[in-house]
Amino acid sequence: MPALTNKPPxxxxxxxxxxxxxxxxxxxxxxxxxxxxxxxxxxxxxEIVHNRYVVEGLQDLGAVFIEELSEIPPExxxxxxxxxxxxxxxxxxxxxxxxxxxxxxxxxxxxxxxHKQALRHQRRGRHVVLIGHAGHPEVIGTMGQLPEGAVxxxxxxxxxxRFAPADPQALGFVTQTTLSVEDTAGIxxxxxxxxxxxxxxxxxxxxxxxxxxxxxxxEAAVGTxxxxxxxxxxSSNSRRLVEVAERAGARLSLxxxxxxxxxxxEIGTIRALGLSAGASAPEIxxxxxxxxxxxxxxxxxxxxxxxTETEDFPVMRVLRxxxxxxxxxxxxxx
Ligand code: 0CH
Ligand code: SF4
Numbered sequence: 001m002p003a004l005t006n007k008p009p010x011x012x013x014x015x016x017x018x019x020x021x022x023x024x025x026x027x028x029x030x031x032x033x034x035x036x037x038x039x040x041x042x043x044x045x046x047e048i049v050h051n052r053y054v055v056e057g058l059q060d061l062g063a064v065f066i067e068e069l070s071e072i073p074p075e076x077x078x079x080x081x082x083x084x085x086x087x088x089x090x091x092x093x094x095x096x097x098x099x100x101x102x103x104x105x106x107x108x109x110x111x112x113x114x115h116k117q118a119l120r121h122q123r124r125g126r127h128v129v130l131i132g133h134a135g136h137p138e139v140i141g142t143m144g145q146l147p148e149g150a151v152x153x154x155x156x157x158x159x160x161x162r163f164a165p166a167d168p169q170a171l172g173f174v175t176q177t178t179l180s181v182e183d184t185a186g187i188x189x190x191x192x193x194x195x196x197x198x199x200x201x202x203x204x205x206x207x208x209x210x211x212x213x214x215x216x217x218x219e220a221a222v223g224t225x226x227x228x229x230x231x232x233x234x235s236s237n238s239r240r241l242v243e244v245a246e247r248a249g250a251r252l253s254l255x256x257x258x259x260x261x262x263x264x265x266e267i268g269t270i271r272a273l274g275l276s277a278g279a280s281a282p283e284i285x286x287x288x289x290x291x292x293x294x295x296x297x298x299x300x301x302x303x304x305x306x307x308t309e310t311e312d313f314p315v316m317r318v319l320r321x322x323x324x325x326x327x328x329x330x331x332x333x334x
Contacts, residue, residue: 005298007296007297007298008269008297008298009271009297009298009300010270010271010272010273010293010297010298010299010300011271011272011273011299011300011301011302012273012274012275012290012293012299012300012301012302013220013224013272013273013274013275013302013304014220014275014276014286014290014301014302014303014304015213015216015217015220015274015275015276015304015306016216016303016304016305016306017209017212017213017216017306017307017308017309018213018216018275018276018277018286019230019277019278019279019281019282019283019286019334020279020280020281020282020283020333020334021207021208021209021279021309021311022108022209022309022311022312022313023085023108023109023110023111023207023209023279023313024049024085024108024279024280025312025313025332025333026085026106026108026109026313026314026315027048027049027082027084027085027106027108028048028049028054028058028331028332029315029319029324029332030048030082030104030106030315030316030319031044031048031058031061031063031082031106032058032061032324032328032331032332033315033319033322033324034080034082034104034319035058035061035062035063036322036324036328037319037321037322038079038080039062040061040062040063041062041063041064041076041079042062042063042064042079042080042081042082043063043064043065043066043071043072043076043079043080043081043082044058044063044064044065044066044081044082044084045066045067045068045069045081045082045083045084045088045092046065046067046083046084046086046137047065047084047234048063048065048082048084048085048106049084049085049235049279049280050231050232050234050235050236050238050280051231051232051235051280051281051282052232052257053257053258053281053282053284053285054280054282054334057331063082066081069081069092069095069096069099069101072099072101077099077100077101078102079102080102080103080104081096081101081102081103081104082103082104082105082106083103083104083105083106083107084106084107084137085106085107085108085111086107086108086111086136086137086138086141087107087108087111087112087115087137087138087141087142088105088107088137088141088144089140089141089143089144089145090144090145091144092144093105104316104318104319105316107141108177108207108313109313110177110207110208111138111141111142111177113203114142114174114175114176114177114201114205115141115142115145117174117201117202117203117205118130118142118145118146118151118174119145119146120172120201120202121172121173121174121199121201122146122150124172124199125170126170126171126172126199127150127151127152127165127166127167127170127171127172128146128150128151128152128171128172128173128174129151129152129154129163129171129172129173129174129191129198130142130143130151130152130153130154130173130174130175130176131153131154131155131173131174131175131176131179131184131187131188132153132154132155132175132176132179133155133176133179133236134153134155136176136236138176138177138178138236139153139176142174142176152165154187154191156187157186157187157190160187160190160191160194161190161194163191163194165195168194168195168197169197170197171191171195171197171198171199172198172199172200172201173188173191173198173199173200173201174201174205175205175206176205176206176236177205177206177207177210178206178207178210178236178237178240178279179206179210179236179240180214180240180243180244181206181210181211181214182244182247184206188200208309208311209237209279209309209311210237210240210279212306212307212309213237213241213276213278213279214240214241214244215306215307216276216304216305216306216307217229217241217244217245217248217274217276218244218245218248219248219304219306220274220276220304221244221245221246221248221249221250221253221274222248222249223249223272224245224249224250224251224272224273224274225250225251225252225269225270225271225272225273226250226251226252226253226254226267226270226273226274227242227245227246227250227252227253227254227273227274227275227276228253228254228256228262228273228274228275228276228289229241229242229245229253229254229255229256229276229277229278230256230257230275230276230277230278230281230285230286230289231255231256231257231277231278231280231281232255232257232278232280232281233255233257235278235279235280235281237278237279237280238255238277238278238279238280238281239255239278241276241278242254242255245274245276250274253274256289257285258285258288259285259288259289259291259292262289262292264296273293274304275289275290281334282334283333283334284334
């Protein structure tokens with residue numbers, strides 16, 4: 001049979017699982033449901049998840065994104081304010097109460113679980129070691145569960161070498177939920193070597209979605225000429241997927257927010273492309289990217305399935321009486 005196309009052949013290894021996790025799904029639902037129940041504006045403290053497409057879509061529906069509660073104008077103090085999926089320090093709900101604001105906390109339950117683990121360490125008299133990235137909102141939120149000085153942030157194995165706790169016998173660690181599984185294992189090992197008495201959290205802090213997306217990328221990356229991760233530059237979990245792809249053997253790995261970001265002139269000749277999306281990246285952008293490749297290549301899609309996810313986190317009771325239409329659901333599901 002003669003070839004029906006003169007486009008070069010390309011296999012796209014599409015990772016599964018990819019994209020929205022249960023915590024992101026829940027957080028976006030909370031904003032959509034709040035808009036339906038209370039009307040616009042609904043204030044959202046920080047990007048609900050780190051994705052411009054999601055943020056702009058919610059802005060179109062009437063959400064107003066702020067960084068601090070003080071930005072809510074006095075005439076809108078009765079509008080709800082949603083806290084993002086990344087979690088907030090304890091001072092934020094306290095501040096909301098002091099300002100008489102009605103807040104809805106969209107912190108992922110798995111981030112809240114890490115908060116509880118940190119508090120548990122402290123209750124048992126341990127100084128808390130938090131493994132994570134300085135300045136990230138989740139790290140600010142987790143550190144802010146405890147009084148100043150009760151938590152030490154460790155970012156690298158070098159930080160472990162420099163760490164000089166007052167009582168090396170009384171330490172407990174937790175981590176950010178979206179870290180590299182491999183790098184974190186190295187840091188934990190270094191900590192355990194220096195501080196054998198250090199207690200682990202009762203449950204793994206890196207979440208199921210982070211772990212599953214990294215596993216899928218690791219498996220799909222071997223032998224790929226290029227690996228694209230759909231995600232934003234401020235998305236920790238998405239950036240970790242780019243690193244995982246490169247380490248697992250992709251010749252080049254890039255983070256892209258939209259199909260328009262694909263640097264076609266740099267790509268050159270490719271036969272195998274890996275594709276995945278961070279936990280905050282909507283599926284519609286994955287499809288947009290596949291279509292962009294179909295315009296230039298004769299594409300064969302090859303699904304790289306490594307796990308099936310069934311997690312589903314319900315929204316808070318106050319929003320459960322609001323019905324979502326099919327159009328709302330399409331938005332929520334990306
Ligand atoms: O990966 P990070 O934490 O930067 O956040 P994201 O990209 O908004 O993804 C959702 C995870 C939210 C909290 O774990
Ligand atoms: Fe929750 Fe994990 Fe998703 Fe973060 S990445 S929102 S911790 S499920």
